[in-house]
Amino acid sequence: MLELSTPVQYVKGVGPRIAEVLAGKGIHTVGDLLYYLPFRYEDRLNPRGIAELRPGEMATVIGEVRNSGLFRTRRMPIFQLTVGQGRARLRCLWFNATYLKDKFVPGQMIALYGKVEEDQRSRELQIVQPQFEMLGEAGEGGENGAEKKAAESLEIGRIVPIYESAGQGRLTPRWFRRAIRTALDNLTPDLPEPVPAVVRGRLGLIPPRAALWNVHWPEPGESLLDLQSSRTPAHMRLIFDELFFVELGLELKRRQQKAQTGIAFRLDESVRQAIKKILPFHPTAAQKRVLKEIAGDMGKPYPMRRLLQGDVGSGKTIVGFEAAIIAIENGCQVALMAPTEILAQQHYFSARRILENAGYRIVLLTGSLEAERKREIRRHIAQGGAQLVIGTHALLEEKVEFARLGLVIVDEQHRFGVMQRLKLMKKSGDGAADALVRPAGQSPAAEPDVLVMTATPIPRTLALTLYGDLDLSVLDELPPGRTPIVTKCVSDDQSPKVWEFVRKQVAAGHQVYVVYPVISENEESELKAAIKMYRELSGRVFADLKVGLLHGRLDADLKEQVMRMFQKGELQILVATTVIEVGVDVPNATVMVIEHAERFGLAQLHQLRGRIGRGAAKSYCVLMTGGKITEEGQRRLDAMVQNNDGFKIAELDLELRGPGEFFGTRQAGLPSFRVANIIRDAQLLEVAKREAAAVLAGPNSEISAEEISRALVHMRARWQHTYGLVEVG
Numbered sequence: 001m002l003e004l005s006t007p008v009q010y011v012k013g014v015g016p017r018i019a020e021v022l023a024g025k026g027i028h029t030v031g032d033l034l035y036y037l038p039f040r041y042e043d044r045l046n047p048r049g050i051a052e053l054r055p056g057e058m059a060t061v062i063g064e065v066r067n068s069g070l071f072r073t074r075r076m077p078i079f080q081l082t083v084g085q086g087r088a089r090l091r092c093l094w095f096n097a098t099y100l101k102d103k104f105v106p107g108q109m110i111a112l113y114g115k116v117e118e119d120q121r122s123r124e125l126q127i128v129q130p131q132f133e134m135l136g137e138a139g140e141g142g143e144n145g146a147e148k149k150a151a152e153s154l155e156i157g158r159i160v161p162i163y164e165s166a167g168q169g170r171l172t173p174r175w176f177r178r179a180i181r182t183a184l185d186n187l188t189p190d191l192p193e194p195v196p197a198v199v200r201g202r203l204g205l206i207p208p209r210a211a212l213w214n215v216h217w218p219e220p221g222e223s224l225l226d227l228q229s230s231r232t233p234a235h236m237r238l239i240f241d242e243l244f245f246v247e248l249g250l251e252l253k254r255r256q257q258k259a260q261t262g263i264a265f266r267l268d269e270s271v272r273q274a275i276k277k278i279l280p281f282h283p284t285a286a287q288k289r290v291l292k293e294i295a296g297d298m299g300k301p302y303p304m305r306r307l308l309q310g311d312v313g314s315g316k317t318i319v320g321f322e323a324a325i326i327a328i329e330n331g332c333q334v335a336l337m338a339p340t341e342i343l344a345q346q347h348y349f350s351a352r353r354i355l356e357n358a359g360y361r362i363v364l365l366t367g368s369l370e371a372e373r374k375r376e377i378r379r380h381i382a383q384g385g386a387q388l389v390i391g392t393h394a395l396l397e398e399k400v401e402f403a404r405l406g407l408v409i410v411d412e413q414h415r416f417g418v419m420q421r422l423k424l425m426k427k428s429g430d431g432a433a434d435a436l437v438r439p440a441g442q443s444p445a446a447e448p449d450v451l452v453m454t455a456t457p458i459p460r461t462l463a464l465t466l467y468g469d470l471d472l473s474v475l476d477e478l479p480p481g482r483t484p485i486v487t488k489c490v491s492d493d494q495s496p497k498v499w500e501f502v503r504k505q506v507a508a509g510h511q512v513y514v515v516y517p518v519i520s521e522n523e524e525s526e527l528k529a530a531i532k533m534y535r536e537l538s539g540r541v542f543a544d545l546k547v548g549l550l551h552g553r554l555d556a557d558l559k560e561q562v563m564r565m566f567q568k569g570e571l572q573i574l575v576a577t578t579v580i581e582v583g584v585d586v587p588n589a590t591v592m593v594i595e596h597a598e599r600f601g602l603a604q605l606h607q608l609r610g611r612i613g614r615g616a617a618k619s620y621c622v623l624m625t626g627g628k629i630t631e632e633g634q635r636r637l638d639a640m641v642q643n644n645d646g647f648k649i650a651e652l653d654l655e656l657r658g659p660g661e662f663f664g665t666r667q668a669g670l671p672s673f674r675v676a677n678i679i680r681d682a683q684l685l686e687v688a689k690r691e692a693a694a695v696l697a698g699p700n701s702e703i704s705a706e707e708i709s710r711a712l713v714h715m716r717a718r719w720q721h722t723y724g725l726v727e728v729g
């Protein structure tokens with residue numbers, strides 16, 4: 001008998017060589033094989049008679065190969081196959097398909113699937129580029145007849161699962177059907193049932209074994225539509241399992257965090273006054289609400305773990321400063337981390353502008369400081385003199401000793417990546433505070449609060465899975481007085497017009513960004529192109545204006561100098577790479593020209609555009625395109641022209657790219673689901689989250705301690721490793 005954990009090579013017909021091919025698809029165990037779900041189903045229960053086909057319908061046809069051949073037209077080679085059922089015949093065509101030349105032998109049975117069309121000239125019915133599958137080799141006589149029949153019964157007379165091929169086509173859908181069928185036939189009858197009975201009852205979940213069977217071999221009455229959209233009871237069961245156990249892990253982690261000792265910050269009138277005193281403007285309603293949520297957490301005796309989401313320009317910085325004041329007024333220190341030096345510097349400037357008058361002591365600690373100066377600052381921090389420490393992730397990587405660290409703020413978190421966030425949480429939050437260390441001798445009891453601020457507007461469902469262990473606050477309102485940015489998309493042969501427009505804006509006293517796509521700062525050739533662009537603009541097009549250049553490879557001093565000149569208005573045009581993507585704040589800059597906009601991702605374009613439209617004057621974003629644009633690229637640009645709302649854009653982006661790509665890599669920390677799709681299954685995700693919380697609420701009359709522990713054991717086996725979730729029991 002096979003267990004789900006049995007290595008896949010022990011499935012009859014697999015063996016070590018094929019097991020290696022399967023490993024390339026991530027299939028190592030019988031369980032992995034069974035979770036290799038069909039991406040499509042074909043209704044071969046009712047294959048169509050050729051005579052009854054109608055133009056326009058999708059149909060499965062099973063017939064016999066009559067003849068085939070390649071003929072060449074002036075434009076391209078066309079491969080033609082004729083399939084017959086008795087007297088009736090159907091023609092199939094493939095364009096440019098010379099590889100099909102010797103594939104078909106008359107007399108073979110074949111299943112075809114595709115859209116039926118009427119040939120315009122002959123009025124005959126045909127299928128162009130159908131999916132097809134051989135149902136048995138002609139002259140396959142050597143094989144045992146009964147076995148052959150059984151195999152064929154997997155292909156015809158039922159709803160047939162279609163799998164993605166593997167191993168460069170060596171493992172065909174047909175191969176998978178047989179292997180999976182064999183695995184199911186030999187699967188142990190008592191699969192573990194890790195989901196508590198009351199949950200199963202509430203959701204009407206079918207048993208795991210039945211789910212695995214039906215998802216591959218649907219019952220004859222099953223709706224094809226439900227199958228295709230993964231909405232059958234069998235699919236729902238498998239999907240729910242995945243979501244449920246991820247949520248269980250996150251919920252457990254949350255509870256563990258809340259069980260730790262934190263600092264219960266005092267929040268009285270004097271603290272409120274201190275906050276009020278520094279505010280340079282009236283906070284928006286959203287800022288007020290979010291601060292209340294944060295302050296609420298900070299007042300609790302366990303550590304805060306909160307994610308603050310807000311579109312670019314929504315005013316996260318001031319909220320961070322307010323939280324900092326709460327901690328500082330309580331005699332604690334605050335660490336504020338930014339992903340780049342430029343951004344750390346900028347925070348440092350605004351912190352000084354806003355907080356220094358009130359007497360707060362602020363330091364900037366970045367990697368590029370001289371060693372002596374660094375030591376000095378560290379001493380200042382260790383002795384408790386520095387109250388607000390602003391830095392880059394150097395704060396994270398090198399040991400920085402705080403006298404009394406009370407709050408860690410991580411800004412623009414999408415740049416850190418989720419993995420780094422986990423590392424940070426681990427170090428500063430989960431007991432072993434080795435990145436931000438307290439001196440020996442001081443009580444190790446209290447964990448600092450953590451506030452993560454992100455400008456990536458993550459759709460709520462995604463945030464629930466990605467950050468399920470964090471509490472979520474959303475800044476969903478822009479400060480008043482912003483006029484929406486006007487976005488236009490033009491081809492770069494129009495650049496003279498664009499430069500003319502730039503010139504007018506500069507004459508009106510505004511400043512301009514010209515962004516060049518240097519996606520990776522290590523890419524020598526891209527950087528060269530950006531520098532060339534700068535020379536062209538500064539030396540020729542705008543020879544009479546002050547033009548600066550900013551890219552990631554400049555040394556830190558120079559970067560700071562350029563940035564400061566732009567901030568002060570001493571530069572009118574800033575040619576920059578994506579280093580300005582994150583957080584740079586120059587309200588007088590009202591125009592952004594993005595070169596080769598088609599090379600940027602949607603989220604990145606939105607982040608870039610967020611650098612303008614920060615003041616009262618009308619702002620313009622020009623997306624210039626050069627060269628060929630893919631259809632997807634065009635949709636990205638259209639989305640930018642039509643939308644200003646980051647959440648809307650994030651959702652479109654997610655749709656265009658899918659969750660994996662959306663976060664760049666798998667490493668982004670997105671759990672790698674096998675069957676669930678967090679966009680499609682958003683509703684089920686919410687249900688799973690609720691049920692997970694109910695389970696962890698502890699044993700009661702509905703749910704036994706034994707069931708809970710069984711669920712937790714299952715969760716750890718599946719997710720502990722992948723997701724780095726839970727360490728203690």
Ligand code: ADP
Pocket residue numbers: 281282283284287310311312313314315316317318455479480583585587614
């Ligand atoms: P982000 O959320 O992108 O970090 P910032 O904190 O940089 O946004 O704020 C963007 C701009 O809006 C800054 O110039 C900031 O001073 C300004 N701002 C923030 N909140 C308000 C407000 N309530 N009223 C007016 N201006 C505000």
Ligand code: MG
Pocket residue numbers: 316317411583
């Ligand atoms: Mg910011």
